[in-house]
Amino acid sequence: MSTNTVIHRIVRPAVRAVAPTGVTPNHITTLRLATGMAAAAAFAVGGPLWPAIGGAIFVLSMLLDRADGELARQTGQSSPGGYWYDIISDCASNVMAMIGIGIGLQEVLGLWGPLLGLVAGVGxxxxFWQLFGLRLAQPRGWEPSPGIIIDPDDALILVPILVWIGAAVPMIAAAAVVTPLAALWLGLRGSRPDLAP
Known part of the structure; x- marks a missing residue:
């Protein structure tokens, strides 16, 4: 993954300001996990207001996701334990968000809402496990123009945007199809060298 994406650049000035205060990367990772849980809880309430609030909290959580690693690099506090705490917190936050969105859609989709959320979350x-635990592939950033780098997980910014514009139902349905298929493809590719690009 890149360390110079658009989101990294957004959080960099705030991280520079926080660096001399004694706040550690693990503090920020813990805050990332807490905001991820709060976003999922807000999504799960459903209705018109709470998912919008959940989307705002999710954006904050995404910014914190980039800030912890940025702080670790700026202050020389990188460690294997911190790396894994970050990865597990990121994964848990994203999984919980999908499940929360699905639960919140129960009033619209019935039991299909939580089921789609669960399938998307498991996907x-x-x-995450395939990419970071098994290391079946190395996620690479996309550079649509010089100096603008977007990592694959930056696409999660679409989650709150789609919730805000009222497209949570097609988003969770698509996520419930795409994430398991992507995991299946990556698993097959990782287990069969002849499928590698």
Whole structure:
């Protein structure tokens, strides 16, 4: 993954300001996990207001996701334990968000809402394990123009945007299809060298 994405650049000035205060990367990771849980809880309440609030909290959580690693690099506090705490917190936050969105959609989709949220969450969790635990692939950033780098997980910014514009139902349905298929493809590719690009 890149360390110079658009989101990294957004959080960099705030991280520079926090660096001399004694706040550690693990403090920020813990805050990332707490905001991820809060976003999931807000999504799960459903209705018109709470998912919008959950989307705002999710954006904050994404910014904190980038800030912890940025702080670790700026202050020389990188460690294997911190890396894994970050990865597990990121994965848990994203999985919980999908499940929360699905639960919140129960009033619209009935039991299909939580089921789709669960399938999307399991798909995301599986992808995280494949990428970071099994290291079946190295996620690479996309550079649409010089100096603008977007990592694959930056696409999660679409989650709150789609919730805000009222497209949570097609988003959770698509996530419930795409994430398991991506995990299946990555698993097959990782287990069969002849499928590698």
């Amino acid at each position: 995301i969790g599986t992808l």
